Amino acid sequence: MTSSFFGLQTSLRGLLTQQQAIDVTGHNIANANTSGYSRQEAVLEPTRPYIIPANSVNNGSGAQLGSGVDIAAIRRVRDQFLDLQYRAQQMSLGDASARTASLDKVEGAFAEPTDDGLAAQLSRFWDAWSDVANAPENAGARSALVTNAQTLTASFRTISDQLTTVAQQAQDEYDAITGASGDIANMASELSGLNRAIGDAVFRGMQPNDLMDRRDQLIDRLSQLAQVSVTDTGNSRFRIDFGGVTLVDPSTPAGFTWPQTLSRTPGGKLGALADLASATGPALTYRTQLDAVAADLVASVNALHTSTPFFDPAGRTAATIAVVATTGTVQTGSGRASGENDVAQAIARLRGGTTDQMYQALVARIGTEAQAAVRAESTSQSLVDSIEDRRQSVAGVSLDEEMTNLIRFQRGYQASARTMTTMDEMLETLITRTGRVGL
Amino acid sequence: MSMRVTTLMSSRATLRDLNDGLSRLTRLQDQLSSGKQISRPSDDPYGTSRALSLRGELGGLDQFQRNVDDGIGWLNTSDTALGQMSDVLARVRELLVNGGNDTTGPSSRAALADEIDQLAESVKQEADVQYGGRSVFSGTATDTPPYALGGADTYGGDAGTITRAIGPGVEIPINTDIRTLLGDGQGARDDKLLNTLRDISDHLRGGTTADANALRGTDLQRLDANLDVLNGIRADVGARTNRLDIASSRLSGLALNSTKLLSDVEDADMAQTITQYTTQQAAYSAALKAGANIVQTSLLDFLH
Numbered sequence: 001m002t003s004s005f006f007g008l009q010t011s012l013r014g015l016l017t018q019q020q021a022i023d024v025t026g027h028n029i030a031n032a033n034t035s036g037y038s039r040q041e042a043v044l045e046p047t048r049p050y051i052i053p054a055n056s057v058n059n060g061s062g063a064q065l066g067s068g069v070d071i072a073a074i075r076r077v078r079d080q081f082l083d084l085q086y087r088a089q090q091m092s093l094g095d096a097s098a099r100t101a102s103l104d105k106v107e108g109a110f111a112e113p114t115d116d117g118l119a120a121q122l123s124r125f126w127d128a129w130s131d132v133a134n135a136p137e138n139a140g141a142r143s144a145l146v147t148n149a150q151t152l153t154a155s156f157r158t159i160s161d162q163l164t165t166v167a168q169q170a171q172d173e174y175d176a177i178t179g180a181s182g183d184i185a186n187m188a189s190e191l192s193g194l195n196r197a198i199g200d201a202v203f204r205g206m207q208p209n210d211l212m213d214r215r216d217q218l219i220d221r222l223s224q225l226a227q228v229s230v231t232d233t234g235n236s237r238f239r240i241d242f243g244g245v246t247l248v249d250p251s252t253p254a255g256f257t258w259p260q261t262l263s264r265t266p267g268g269k270l271g272a273l274a275d276l277a278s279a280t281g282p283a284l285t286y287r288t289q290l291d292a293v294a295a296d297l298v299a300s301v302n303a304l305h306t307s308t309p310f311f312d313p314a315g316r317t318a319a320t321i322a323v324v325a326t327t328g329t330v331q332t333g334s335g336r337a338s339g340e341n342d343v344a345q346a347i348a349r350l351r352g353g354t355t356d357q358m359y360q361a362l363v364a365r366i367g368t369e370a371q372a373a374v375r376a377e378s379t380s381q382s383l384v385d386s387i388e389d390r391r392q393s394v395a396g397v398s399l400d401e402e403m404t405n406l407i408r409f410q411r412g413y414q415a416s417a418r419t420m421t422t423m424d425e426m427l428e429t430l431i432t433r434t435g436r437v438g439l
Numbered sequence: 440m441s442m443r444v445t446t447l448m449s450s451r452a453t454l455r456d457l458n459d460g461l462s463r464l465t466r467l468q469d470q471l472s473s474g475k476q477i478s479r480p481s482d483d484p485y486g487t488s489r490a491l492s493l494r495g496e497l498g499g500l501d502q503f504q505r506n507v508d509d510g511i512g513w514l515n516t517s518d519t520a521l522g523q524m525s526d527v528l529a530r531v532r533e534l535l536v537n538g539g540n541d542t543t544g545p546s547s548r549a550a551l552a553d554e555i556d557q558l559a560e561s562v563k564q565e566a567d568v569q570y571g572g573r574s575v576f577s578g579t580a581t582d583t584p585p586y587a588l589g590g591a592d593t594y595g596g597d598a599g600t601i602t603r604a605i606g607p608g609v610e611i612p613i614n615t616d617i618r619t620l621l622g623d624g625q626g627a628r629d630d631k632l633l634n635t636l637r638d639i640s641d642h643l644r645g646g647t648t649a650d651a652n653a654l655r656g657t658d659l660q661r662l663d664a665n666l667d668v669l670n671g672i673r674a675d676v677g678a679r680t681n682r683l684d685i686a687s688s689r690l691s692g693l694a695l696n697s698t699k700l701l702s703d704v705e706d707a708d709m710a711q712t713i714t715q716y717t718t719q720q721a722a723y724s725a726a727l728k729a730g731a732n733i734v735q736t737s738l739l740d741f742l743h
Contacts, residue, residue, distance in 0.1 A: 032446050107479045113490045113705065123498035130502045130604065134509045137573055137581055337599055339573060339581030345604055351499050352492075352607065360495075364488035367480025374481055385455060389448055396445030403738040 192255025592624025
């Protein structure tokens, strides 16, 4: 037989367990809007039953009498597989966003199609030559031409400078992120601390849910910067490979190694920034192509302007193109007569020629690549959003659900209390009313 | 089992939809206020390159139009001067016929000779007509008068051609070689107008029978030949003016066409954009309203 007080103990366990479950619910509700929080769940489990020895029940066998409930674990509800998908998409998004931002600046530098773009200025340059052809004797027309040409070359230089700046900014951002006190250094140091704390707790048989959430959140952030892969080295301590190198390693004394040189293609935002800053990246490729446009302009005009060079023959890049002709040295005709305009006429005929076409092709290329980047970003963004939705669906806090749980556990608590009252009344009957026959 | 919907999810979805709606709205607003559907190359890369080449084409057409206008001005100036020469020649012919009459005495002939000399000078003066500060009849030596007034009758210009570009690869000469009409004077014996006029003047003053015969015979023939040349030149100038007029109207037709094409590529279709804008605005307001209603309610509102 069980003790008279056995039922009291069972009820007490019920009361304590429901109360803890309500505490977990409260924690969930409190963190309903915390980003990176995974909802927690108290796993209830019946306690070890009381063994009633053989021959104590009717058929002569033994029995097990339930002894109540206890909390087996407080677990985090999260799908690790969704985390992997999320991080892979975050990496693509980081890459696409960095590219879009950079190409946006490139498009801004070219300012096409407007009346101030290089295409319009080239058109005005040819106009100026036509005007000179119409009035070769007129110093005013020649001086307007020289001014026009200087404006044109200044625009070439400005765009070239801006393209260089775009590449430089990408390099600066890369350096800032990967620097000794940059984002990665901070995150790696925090991750290695979390690894230690989580490892210790798991070793002692606990599940440190909130620390794990924080660690997952940091890994999410790292995954936007570069390719991340995570390996559990035991006791839930993670080794984290980042952009081709091992960033966090619990087996080393410091727990992490930074700064390091990442692989040449680390992926993510850093991969995009490294590409944007490189000589083969978009900005500097466009600059090389703009150089070709400038070289073509210099060569084709100088080839016709035979007396003295019109453009500095040494300045064959967009950054160095310069006008050396003055109002006095502008050549209008091949002979000495003041009214000759064959040279001016021939240069004006260059309108719509290779220089214009090369430039238009360059702008079209930039447009196409910028458009592709914008599309890639919006695709990655919607994939990230949809995976995040699924993650939230699994790990997010639903207030409706928590409210339901609250009612459930509150009722459980009330019922356990009622059981205890019943036990109490039974004991009262036993203690105060039993054995008082005839009193 | 259906998807579990959590609190953060619905607020995130609402926020995302609102953002999308607002960015579409902003883009349409941008198109409406600028009137352009392409504000940067990535909006429409193909359209941008079409727009750039059409803009270049249009700029070229404007310039050709200016060249044509300038050419027409030049030719009109030439034509006016040639017309004046025509009048002068008619007067010379009158004087010549008068001077050839036997009834005209030596003193009258001397007076006629004086007038012929004056007329020769006025022909040279007409030849020195200028357009925009440039001598139109001096070939490419536009800063030199073709004939020095009061000086020798030799041509001071050169044989160069001045052209105007009136289309891609199309250039037409706008100057006239006045030397084929006026020649290099008596010294050259080229039977051109100045040579003829000086000879007439000499014959009027000479007084011999041979002079009188020349006045009635060869001088008149030479003058008529010169007049034919002048008429030929005027017809040529007229034909070229005509060609420029035709080019001018063709260029404005092309410019109109290119402007229309450019507008098709670059400009926003207002009716369509405004309709889209109104639709988007309605959708955005609806999303705002729905967001305000949906996100706030939960079981909490119904528990006591």
